[in-house]
Amino acid sequence: MKPTDISNPDYFHKVVDCQWACPAHTPVPEYIRMIATGRYSDAYMVNWHSNVFPGVLGRTCDRPCEPACRRGRVEEEPVAICRLKRVAADNKEDIRARLTPIPEIRNGKRIACVGAGPASLTVARDLAPLGYEVHVFDGAAKGGGFIRSQIPRFRLPESVIDEEVGYITDRGGVVTHYGQQIDSLKALLAEGYDAVFVGSGAPRGRDLDVPGRKEAAANIHIGIDWLSSVSFGHIESIGRRVIVLGGGNTAMDCCRSARRLGGETVTVVVRSGFEEMKASPWEKEDAMHEGIPILNWLVPKQVLHQDGKLTGMVFEKVKAERDARGRRQLVPSGEPDVVIEADDVLVAIGQENSFPWIERDIGLEFDRWGLPALNEATFQSSIPKVFFGGDAAFGPKNIIWAVAHGHEAAVSIDLFCRGEDVTRRPPPDVVMSSQKMGIHEWSYDSGVSLDLRFKVPHAEHEVALRDIRTEVELGYDRELAFKEAQRCLNCDVQTVFTTSLCIECDACVDICPVDCITFTPDAEEAELRDRLRVPALNLTQDLYVQDGLKTGRVMVKDEDVCLHCGMCAERCPTGAWDMQKFFLETAKPKAERVHACQAQ
Amino acid sequence: MSFLPKPKLHHPKLPVNALGYTRRDYEGAISTLCAGCGHDSISAAIIQACFELDIEPHRVAKMSGIGCSSKTPDYFLGASHGFNSVHGRMPSVLTGANLANRDLIYLGVSGDGDSASIGFGQFAHSIRRAVNMTYIVENNGVYGLTKGQFSATSDKGSKAKKGVVNTDEAIDLIGIALQLGATYVGRSFSGDKDQLVPLIKGALRHNGPAFIDCISPCVAFNNHEGSTKSYDFVREHNEAMNFLDVILGREAITTEYAPGEVRDVVQHDGSVLRLRKLHDEYDPTDRVGAMHHLHERKAAGEIVTGLLYIDPDPQDLHENLATVATPLNRLDDAALVPGRKALEKLNASLR
Numbered sequence: 001m002k003p004t005d006i007s008n009p010d011y012f013h014k015v016v017d018c019q020w021a022c023p024a025h026t027p028v029p030e031y032i033r034m035i036a037t038g039r040y041s042d043a044y045m046v047n048w049h050s051n052v053f054p055g056v057l058g059r060t061c062d063r064p065c066e067p068a069c070r071r072g073r074v075e076e077e078p079v080a081i082c083r084l085k086r087v088a089a090d091n092k093e094d095i096r097a098r099l100t101p102i103p104e105i106r107n108g109k110r111i112a113c114v115g116a117g118p119a120s121l122t123v124a125r126d127l128a129p130l131g132y133e134v135h136v137f138d139g140a141a142k143g144g145g146f147i148r149s150q151i152p153r154f155r156l157p158e159s160v161i162d163e164e165v166g167y168i169t170d171r172g173g174v175v176t177h178y179g180q181q182i183d184s185l186k187a188l189l190a191e192g193y194d195a196v197f198v199g200s201g202a203p204r205g206r207d208l209d210v211p212g213r214k215e216a217a218a219n220i221h222i223g224i225d226w227l228s229s230v231s232f233g234h235i236e237s238i239g240r241r242v243i244v245l246g247g248g249n250t251a252m253d254c255c256r257s258a259r260r261l262g263g264e265t266v267t268v269v270v271r272s273g274f275e276e277m278k279a280s281p282w283e284k285e286d287a288m289h290e291g292i293p294i295l296n297w298l299v300p301k302q303v304l305h306q307d308g309k310l311t312g313m314v315f316e317k318v319k320a321e322r323d324a325r326g327r328r329q330l331v332p333s334g335e336p337d338v339v340i341e342a343d344d345v346l347v348a349i350g351q352e353n354s355f356p357w358i359e360r361d362i363g364l365e366f367d368r369w370g371l372p373a374l375n376e377a378t379f380q381s382s383i384p385k386v387f388f389g390g391d392a393a394f395g396p397k398n399i400i401w402a403v404a405h406g407h408e409a410a411v412s413i414d415l416f417c418r419g420e421d422v423t424r425r426p427p428p429d430v431v432m433s434s435q436k437m438g439i440h441e442w443s444y445d446s447g448v449s450l451d452l453r454f455k456v457p458h459a460e461h462e463v464a465l466r467d468i469r470t471e472v473e474l475g476y477d478r479e480l481a482f483k484e485a486q487r488c489l490n491c492d493v494q495t496v497f498t499t500s501l502c503i504e505c506d507a508c509v510d511i512c513p514v515d516c517i518t519f520t521p522d523a524e525e526a527e528l529r530d531r532l533r534v535p536a537l538n539l540t541q542d543l544y545v546q547d548g549l550k551t552g553r554v555m556v557k558d559e560d561v562c563l564h565c566g567m568c569a570e571r572c573p574t575g576a577w578d579m580q581k582f583f584l585e586t587a588k589p590k591a592e593r594v595h596a597c598q599a600q
Numbered sequence: 601m602s603f604l605p606k607p608k609l610h611h612p613k614l615p616v617n618a619l620g621y622t623r624r625d626y627e628g629a630i631s632t633l634c635a636g637c638g639h640d641s642i643s644a645a646i647i648q649a650c651f652e653l654d655i656e657p658h659r660v661a662k663m664s665g666i667g668c669s670s671k672t673p674d675y676f677l678g679a680s681h682g683f684n685s686v687h688g689r690m691p692s693v694l695t696g697a698n699l700a701n702r703d704l705i706y707l708g709v710s711g712d713g714d715s716a717s718i719g720f721g722q723f724a725h726s727i728r729r730a731v732n733m734t735y736i737v738e739n740n741g742v743y744g745l746t747k748g749q750f751s752a753t754s755d756k757g758s759k760a761k762k763g764v765v766n767t768d769e770a771i772d773l774i775g776i777a778l779q780l781g782a783t784y785v786g787r788s789f790s791g792d793k794d795q796l797v798p799l800i801k802g803a804l805r806h807n808g809p810a811f812i813d814c815i816s817p818c819v820a821f822n823n824h825e826g827s828t829k830s831y832d833f834v835r836e837h838n839e840a841m842n843f844l845d846v847i848l849g850r851e852a853i854t855t856e857y858a859p860g861e862v863r864d865v866v867q868h869d870g871s872v873l874r875l876r877k878l879h880d881e882y883d884p885t886d887r888v889g890a891m892h893h894l895h896e897r898k899a900a901g902e903i904v905t906g907l908l909y910i911d912p913d914p915q916d917l918h919e920n921l922a923t924v925a926t927p928l929n930r931l932d933d934a935a936l937v938p939g940r941k942a943l944e945k946l947n948a949s950l951r
Binding site for chain 1: 602603606640
């Protein structure tokens with residue numbers, strides 16, 4: 001098998017499963033170690049540089065990092081990465097002085113951002129420090145986009161949004177145009193901006209199309225619109241009996257909000273099975289914990305109404321079946337229909353993009369799903385100076401994806417404004433540093449905690465359900481945060497092998513607690529995987545292979561369940577194994593000096 | 601050595617044996633020996649062998665004397681019986697324990713100082729008395745605990761770390777063991793577990809004095825150029841006589857061999873030692889031939905390894921002495937203290 005090229009940053013980056021899985025590639029173990037040592041502000045700044053909204057994300061992130069966490073493979077549950085992030089945000093000191101400074105002198109370039117959601121604000125945050133003048137337009141009165149309008153207050157207090165949006169908009173370089181909905185891209189382009197970023201989200205909730213929909217319209221609400229009316233205080237109550245349609249996170253937010261606005265019997269009804277629901281497992285859990293049943297395999301058939309008032313809904317019972325071509329289909333199960341009585345129905349069955357404000361004759365191409373035709377790496381559209389990001393780019397995703405898009409689009413816009421090729425992407429910043437401090441001393445805490453995941457304390461039900469503004473999750477206190485942080489395996493502290501130093505004494509093989517190291521004759525990858533001390537069956541995890549040993553064998557390390565405990569390096573008599581910290585920061589536009597000079 | 605305990609977490613797909621134990625369940629405390637010590641590899645091989653043989657840890661008594669090697673029983677089989685005796689006195693303690701309870705598996709672990717110097721006599725007599733045991737010498741040819749003087753197994757002409765040449769003849773423990781009647785004799789190398797693990801398994805299943813000389817490089821004091829017990833030297837001069845597979849009754853034999861290539865030796869307990877021959881002329885059941893071959897290859901500068909001699913049907917100390925079949929701790933008071941009349945009868949028979 002071909003020896004592993006560890007000079008390719010992707011190799012070790014993949015080993016840090018959480019960072020690799022994070023769309024913004026946040027250096028997770030780095031900030032978790034900081035939390036463990038009480039360096040909350042430092043941990044916050046590591047996050048802020050990568051994901052821009054640590055306080056918001058620490059409460060609301062979709063956490064792609066957690067299912068990826070190696071801890072979940074060697075034990076039961078992953079590290080509570082997301083909630084540790086919140087600990088950093090909750091416990092930090094005033095960090096305003098540490099934010100990237102905004103230069104007094106502008107570089108003369110003006111950028112327009114459509115929408116003030118996470119994607120646009122990320123673009124603004126990345127570009128303003130380089131001297132760009134970023135104009136952010138949004139129809140709402142405040143910034144934040146759907147972070148503000150759709151996430152209920154019991155999950156995310158408004159003060160957190162104000163704070164983190166403020167770090168971007170209140171420090172100069174960014175001009176906000178709130179309350180100003182862009183209704184023509186043509187007109188915006190005519191204003192002579194050097195580049196335009198469209199981060200307008202996926203603002204249209206999908207509607208229901210069954211008999212009775214029109215007649216009972218007064219009691220049927222589109223989920224995201226209803227949530228934003230609740231957020232802005234336009235709606236303060238709902239009927240006693242509520243049906244929520246849909247199985248995504250919006251549906252979970254709807255049902256839990258309804259529970260707080262007077263809904264006594266709130267029922268979630270989902271077309272598909274429980275496991276297949278799009279909502280995150282923890283959001284489903286939280287909803288059920290608040291006494292909200294989730295009913296599966298029910299397809300809406302009819303809305304019942306009397307005298308223009310909704311009285312309930314009829315659902316058809318279905319089951320999943322594969323058709324002749326292997327596609328999964330929902331077919332009637334033959335069981336009797338289910339009738340659920342209700343006063344109000346919330347429809348949270350998906351979101352769509354809509355660009356009524358983009359003229360179709362200005363050269364901007366759309367694909368057949370109505371999404372802009374974009375270069376997937378640069379986010380550039382068919383009009384070179386127009387870039388997209390967030391839900392507006394590739395359809396509805398989540399905050400952390402919007403941030404990741406924002407970073408990439410900012411890099412593109414910077415390259416574009418400097419007249420460079422936007423497809424030539426700058427490489428990430430990578431630093432490898434040995435953690436060895438003494439014969440058996442490492443500059444990281446290499447002991448492996450045996451604790452199981454700690455639960456985040458919640459507010460009492462009676463208190464939580466009384467007021468929609470009462471935050472349900474109380475967050476870890478410092479002590480719990482320390483214990484949870486200790487569960488992190490420090491996957492960024494890499495096992496680096498130097499063949500020329502190895503005397504093949506087997507010490508590393510013998511001591512490795514998870515049997516990941518094998519010395520064996522070389523073979524093709526499939527055969528090697530099978531021949532290891534414990535066969536490497538997880539094909540998503542790489543083998544680290546090095547040749548050139550005296551006996552002609554190869555060293556093979558299965559990265560899958562390595563605990564990064566450093567025992568191999570401690571036991572190595574010659575230092576052939578070393579524990580080196582891999583720090584990767586994705587490329588951000590950082591030509592500030594060049595720009596500032598040019599402006600002068 | 602390491603300051604932190606080895607993490608308890610293990611590979612989620614780690615196999616379990618017939619008793620439901622993983623290999624990790626056969627480990628002991630974390631080793632405090634120098635990093636890279638061959639002894640740690642031998643401990644790992646013992647752990648692997650006991651795991652593969654489905655041995656109940658509480659049926660093993662591990663005994664040792666003094667020295668780096670004699671510390672190692674702390675690092676494996678944490679749930680077994682153990683005795684750390686005076687320097688060089690492991691064989692007599694083991695003999696005594698074996699006489700008292702013949703039902704346990706006795707594993708003696710010693711070093712070249714413990715067995716070839718201070719305990720040379722003890723070693724010799726336990727072998728010639730045919731104590732049923734597995735006697736492993738972790739042989740690094742150096743006094744590592746006292747910073748690297750030559751030991752009694754250092755080869756004549758080999759060099760110490762600072763360049764001093766050894767002028768004394770070396771004791772060849774294999775030769776002595778063969779001469780004194782060990783019925784299972786093997787030599788191996790800590791850096792070759794494929795050979796060592798089956799060799800230990802065969803020894804543990806052997807019903808007589810089984811002796812294994814295991815060359816184990818001392819990374820701190822005897823792993824340099826001029827040493828004849830370094831990783832490099834042993835790898836270059838290792839001449840394996842055979843490869844061994846230990847096959848227990850319940851295992852299906854799946855591997856195909858060419859005729860004449862393998863030789864099966866059935867031990868007393870029914871276990872099959874399957875020897876894959878590397879040297880056609882070598883017959884491991886011929887004691888005199890083995891001794892001859894050993895001397896011949898040594899003169900040629902080779903280190904002969906593998907299962908060198910096996911008597912498939914040995915007789916042990918208990919048979920020789922016609923002792924009671926029941927361990928002493930399971931005999932009742934009447935049997936253990938037969939009384940004045942029995943004593944008088946015994947004395948009379950000796951007059």
